[in-house]
Amino acid sequence: MFFLNVSKPLAEIPTQLDLVYLILACVGLLILLTCIGSYLFGYGQHLQGRVQEIKAFGADMKISVITVCILVGIGLVVPIVWKSFNDTVGALNRSRQQLESDKRSIEKERDQIRNELESAKSKISRDLILLLELEGIPFSEFPKKADLTVGYYDHNSEFPQIITHDVVNDGKVKRIKVFLKNINNETEYPRLEVVKANTDQKWVFEDFRPGAIPVFVLKKEIVQ
Known part of the structure; x- marks a missing residue:
């Protein structure tokens, strides 16, 4: 079982969370590949006919084991996909902010150079x-x-x-x-x-x- 070490600095916690998401995604992907392989190879024939009965909140449902496994696999993969999406959006926002900051810096330097040139020009005899x-x-x-x-x-x-x-x-x-x-x-x-x-x-x-x-x-x- 994987434990999150909260005694380490906060700066290292995102790295550990990434590892958790990666492990869960690998497990979910393995489950999905196993379910897909059950339709292609002989080992899955005995699973295709098996049904899991679920009773919860007054509902009585029967669902195939493969369907349950697929849902579990998707559920394990979704967090890292969602996190990757958020990380990408965050990186794009940071890049945009950095570009705007660089643009302001360039404009400031340009104005400074222009003022220096005008000042130097005005002093030419x-x-x-x-x-x-x-x-x-x-x-x-x-x-x-x-x-x-x-x-x-x-x-x-x-x-x-x-x-x-x-x-x-x-x-x-x-x-x-x-x-x-x-x-x-x-x-x-x-x-x-x-x-x-x-x-x-x-x-x-x-x-x-x-x-x-x-x-x-x-x-x-x-x-x-």
């Missing part, structure tokens, strides 16, 4: 050409290149850093084209200004970020 528009200046009155000074203030300078510039004309509007070196998407200056020589006219752009947009409109500063 490059030379930029930007266009500046001056507020309130008609086309015909736009100052000449020699009359303009373009500069920006950084966080460490008291005086503006002069920028190389040019005046461009597309036939409809005149703009100032400036040339900046070693600029990235995180470059920021507190102030950009354009000053017209020998006048008090000045145009400014606060919180100047060169990498943000290609065209900047500078507002005319009112001198009090």
Whole structure:
């Protein structure tokens, strides 16, 4: 007789239960094969005519011995089939959960890599050409290149850093084209200004970020 050793750790109990189911299934399968063989071989002729009388719960039934054996064999095989089915369903559910977890991990790593690439890209220095528009200046009155000074203030300078510039004309509007070196998407200056020589006219752009947009409109500063 087989005894379940409950003194062992719980982690080992499922293995012992599997062994119980396997033994019962083997016994049931042996019974079923014996019953099937009784119809094919001579040893079963004396069993085919034997009848087992069953009286229970007020019922009086007569059933052949082979039928009883078949039912017993099926009853012994069913538990391991049912357990195998449940184990398969459980394994599929665990696999699905693992796939979903792996998918979330991959998406998280993908987003992290994308953010790192965007961050690295934003820090790459490059030379930029930007266009500046001056507020309130008609086309015909736009100052000449020699009359303009373009500069920006950084966080460490008291005086503006002069920028190389040019005046461009597309036939409809005149703009100032400036040339900046070693600029990235995180470059920021507190102030950009354009000053017209020998006048008090000045145009400014606060919180100047060169990498943000290609065209900047500078507002005319009112001198009090």
